[in-house]
Amino acid sequence: MMIRLSARFAHSLLSLLAILCFGCGPNSTAKLSYDSLGLTEVTGVVRLDGEPLEGATVSMVPEGSFSGSFGTTDASGKYRLMYTSEKSGVTPGVKIVRVSTADKGAESAPGKERVPSKYNSKSTMKVVVPANSSLEWNIELDSSNGKVNAPEVIKEDR
């Protein structure tokens, strides 16, 4: 059980080890802890008169507030509500639901509104979001009828 190593080899091995130990220091952006918020995953499809609605912003925001969760629909109408750009979900509580193709936030120019105002600026759709759950909600919008389907877990709060 004896291995001969040349001094030069051992030296270079130790240098390599030292270099490996000194890697990059902790220098990344803040890692936020979202666990205490009780976020509930909300996904689904938005359809307007049966057709998938592309490029619409779906939002769930508490009444009288501007801070909540937002999602944008893709070509097949699918959305996922995001709390931040790195974390999906909606905080629990009573939220007002809005669907709009015009409102794209402060940092983008507004688009053309294709959704009736009863679903966005004049929305009275209230839902109660539970904590630490996962929901799939297909939002069926009707340009003639103001009613929206709500799944069992998200009940309309009246």
Add this chain to the structure above:
Amino acid sequence: MSLNLPPRYSHKTGFTLIELLVVIAIIAVLVAILLPAVQQAREAARRTTCRNNLKQLGIAMHNYHDTHNAFTFGWNQHGFGWSAMILPQIEMNNVYDRLHFRESGPGNWNNLGSAGNQTAVGIVITVFRCPTMAQPETIYDTNHQTDRVPASYRACASGTAIYDWDNYTPSGEEWLYNSPQNGICYGASATNMRDITDGTSNTVLIGESYTDPVFVQDRVTPDVWTIGSFQIDAWDINADGTPTSGALSGSNEFTEFVGSMGAPMNSRKFASTSGFQKQAAFGSYHVGGGNLAFADGAVRFVSENVDFELYKRLGTKSGGEVISDF
């Protein structure tokens, strides 16, 4: 005599495996002890550089005040931030000379063909950047200017504001759009030293910010830049500093240049704060707080655990509040 010895005692150079392992173990222990200390020393050096940057900017603001008898505005209706105005005071005249201060035509931020302002925002000026900030030197911003330089420092516009944009209508002083604000550098402001009745050592002039142009919450981003922005040009105000109603050709991204003490320090590091607070708040990539430059030129590291009421008072220039020691 050596001919009869077993090979073990011959004079060939070499280590046994055990010896090698022992050496490696000793080195590993030493590295484990020293590495955190070394990294902390490096961070302490970066923090000191950051304090020095703020000190230089504070002195530049004072020199500007000496020349023009007022502190510079936080932003103006031409899309320029405070950092553009003090360029001559930090020996960046060559950059300042490239800028076009016009409402329209070449040099307007909306005109993407204009070279002067567009290239100026791509010039890395190290005094505007904290070395701890984990952001690249330039970021390709597809919506607006290409190759913009993220910055670390913002002037303090308010001790109460949280929002900057007009799509929402919060009341009075919560809204950066409302002018005058209660800090030193806000929209088209010209605050004189005598206006700071709370005392220059009790009022924040410039603060460090947690800049992160990739992060989005509530559809706003905590992005901070130097010199000027497409997204403020043109901010429509009346001669008395009050905003005109509607008819905006630009946007209201004032938080790219000013911060507010109305949002808690380091809001970006806590999941429960809103996107607006994360955007407006001062903060830093350092641990536990951030550096703030006061109007008297002093730079202090303020903890993120500081009493929030006291913290807000530091943002107002003439609130008349009592400031206890912090």
